[in-house]
Amino acid sequence: MTKLVSLPDAIRTHLHDGDLLYASGFTHLIPFAAAHEIIRQGITGLTLARATPDLIYDQMVAAGCARKLIFSYMGNPGVGSLRRLRAAIESGELAWEEYSHFGMISRLRAGASGLPFMPMKPTGAEDLASKNPQYRQVSDPYTGERVVVVPPLTPDVAIIHVQRADVQGNAQVWGILGEQQLAAFASQRVILTVEEIVDEAVIRSDPNRTVIPGMVVDAVCHVPYCAHPSYTQGYYDRDNDFYLAWDEISKTQESVQAYLDEWVYGLPDRQAYWEKLGPEVHERLQAGERLSQPVNYGEY
Amino acid sequence: MTKLVSLPDAIRTHLHDGDLLYASGFTHLIPFAAAHEIIRQGITGLTLARATPDLIYDQMVAAGCARKLIFSYMGNPGVGSLRRLRAAIESGELAWEEYSHFGMISRLRAGASGLPFMPMKPTGAEDLASKNPQYRQVSDPYTGERVVVVPPLTPDVAIIHVQRADVQGNAQVWGILGEQQLAAFASQRVILTVEEIVDEAVIRSDPNRTVIPGMVVDAVCHVPYCAHPSYTQGYYDRDNDFYLAWDEISKTQESVQAYLDEWVYGLPDRQAYWEKLGPEVHERLQAGERLSQPVNYGEY
Amino acid sequence: MDSQHYNSQELMVVNAARLLKDHDVVFVGVGIPNLACNLAMRTHAPHLQMIYEAGVIGAQPARLPLSIGDPSLVTGATAVCSMYDIFSLYLQRGNVDVGFLGGAQIDQFGNINATVIGDYDHPKVRLPGSGGAMEIAAWANRCYIITPHQKRRFPARVDFHTSIGFLTGGDARASTGVRGGGPQAVVTDLGVLKPDQHGELVLAAMHPGVTYDVVAEHTGWPLKKAPDCQVTEPPTAEELRILRDELDPQRIYI
């Protein structure tokens, strides 16, 4: 039973104004093509959750999609600041809710596991908890000591980019795993963007590689190069030059608008975006070949 | 820095009378050879923890190694009862502490994660909790509802069988994963028994396959066929005939003693055991070839 | 092929299979429940998905698995995950539609004892214990029980609550906060019991040729008869053919 649909159709069907969205991927597999489609569809009022908002949410906030941000590290990784987010927070335009990485991921772990909360050892740093009432405490019933807890995060929609999946949404991921699996299980609806659609037999040849089972997936979209300027391990490299360039582009709302006009509104889809990047970029981002050695599952 | 030692040396060095031992593996990768070595060395007073005690603990209890059992399902999987354990519990000779599967595994999850407890949704079945004071409750600080919790399990020693590892103990597992990873991280000392020692380059060709990192491993023992009569996915099959045969053997302490005399005390090591099983068994347990399709990690 | 004659095991498998719906996600053990799922998949529920507590999803075993951890379940499956994940991400999260349960005792309110006969601390008969049953009974959307119909298996009250049905009936189950709907049917070799609106198991159907008196005689509480008590359709020739020729040709479980 195929769940294969176009990315515009998947966004239209599953994501609505005002939803809580988790676009997943820790530096790796960030679904930029989906963000661009959301921007093109003019969806607004979203609460955007990600451990690391990265450029993807800097762009979505600049485009007016969001009313609130839930995050744990708001930097341009390896470069510096996320200027549009920072400006929106400093000006009071954007609401936010903040965690440490482990607090954020523990929220997803609770959401994915159907748990009412996840405990964490205390860190002694209480300023953030004093500003975020979602951080609470319980008493350890074995020792009487204080334990910090966070509640489940259960997004309306997760968008998750993966290397390969079959048309039913059984998805395999390698390289940095981030929060891909937890985001899928925590969310009400799951849109998968897929670098390569493969036959079910490929998935079944290595079931331990499957990170997300089709049963929790609502839509499967075939979107090669979806993750640029982030990357897809084994398919293309991280575009560090663009991460640096964004530091310039994002200095003013005007230059961001010009970027969006040219690279988002001015293009129909990711294929056009990738072509527009041109052969020099394609060449620079090529990933060579370094194959895993196989394992034997046995014929029983 | 190699951690390669013989199994007798690893047991002698790391396991002591009275220790809490977790011999890992959920129907798959059960380290029978290690249990036989422990029996041969006459180690006693152990607390034996396993979700499914299986034949491995039935044998160890019959051999007098244990004073207490921690478990969640005490059956001979697919066959029936574990007769020696049952007799030892019914006669009052063996202390025990009992959980459901999720309670047991949550204890390992807490132990492996450095958490003071793990929460679980209530199941309404309170008879077990009323008999086991390790089950406690906390109040959910978000809803006021009751949440069931269990404390960390942190064994003195875990023994974990894996398909392949390098000499530093970086270990890869496929097929049923059970509690292999959690047992390793939860325990103070980890003995790895390994079906196949491979070059570090094999491990590094597929880092996502690594379930246990060398940094938590104390000893690496090369023990082919360690898991018989359970199995090692892709290397040999489960010996269902022996699981059925054990139902007969274990009917009396005398027949178990005869079994131990012939198959444990009467043999120096696993190699002798495997040879004694003979070509007919070898043939019957052969696993055919069904290889995983490779993935590309990329040359960057 | 003799479709006029069938044994108790075949009768239970066929009636259990009919309770499953297309697209159900089923938490399944070995033996009878496994056969019931496979029969449903080959008849009215082709999209049924089986998951095993060992952490295997979408198994396509080339042989009849003899334990829930059989290697043939893994080869060719769509996914494998750890035991913690199968219980948390799948079962506790609410991703399981159907669970199968069994035990030495099932009582008037569908509570099950698989732990002990007699006193817990000084057991007369020590049984295997919960395994995953405590959680399956609480968190699967629906549960089914398959068991031969014998009076000692159906006491009015179980000695020990390994897993719960409707406790003492009424809103007792709901008040515990468990999410699943509890046992929806007990399939036996005499008929099918289902909970009434108070959670009490009543006779919902009898197999062809079985009388109420016989079922009542084999039940440890005064068994009520549902107002719309049915007679089950006998196994069809096709159901028996699949079961005998395709699923268990060596007659291990049937």
Next chain:
Amino acid sequence: MDSQHYNSQELMVVNAARLLKDHDVVFVGVGIPNLACNLAMRTHAPHLQMIYEAGVIGAQPARLPLSIGDPSLVTGATAVCSMYDIFSLYLQRGNVDVGFLGGAQIDQFGNINATVIGDYDHPKVRLPGSGGAMEIAAWANRCYIITPHQKRRFPARVDFHTSIGFLTGGDARASTGVRGGGPQAVVTDLGVLKPDQHGELVLAAMHPGVTYDVVAEHTGWPLKKAPDCQVTEPPTAEELRILRDELDPQRIYI
């Protein structure tokens, strides 16, 4: 190769590297800490193990990683795990010996602010926030901070506790129940600060040619001098060669 001359970055990398021990498991970011670890591995700590908060263990990157999630960290690593697992199984469990920290402000007691300048709700300057720093500061056995020595970076008290050092000193840190030992050294371009027995950062060493007055002038509290205050050994020719020729030939961080 000019080993008589070295810049501030090189000086900090070399002095940070010397704090690492063989067999240390280090939770490492990109940039200076990454260079320090690699330098230590090529000199006195060949068995040092680097883990990244992205979930990578035993990386052997073929190029200098530009983000903590660089694909070159993964290819050829010994293990990769999820973000939840790296924080729970490794960091919270106590498997990390050393963490590196940084931030806009470091105070007298080694507390760090990487969150906000001014009021949290109405920020004057909004900084990136904790990331994993809150947990690293609490749970790694030892922490090191590497930062240029500027007065605005070393206030007496931070505006916001993103991660803790010794709080207000004395037993304040211990009473929070955190397991790690806290910041053991702050390596700057002027020298090295270390906590005294009360948890106050004092001047433990000055780099060659630096005077106490200069360091004190760049520090936002009355800086005490440790009784055994040292002068650091200048970077050796070999350290500089490895750094310049092998680790950062393109001079991205040095």
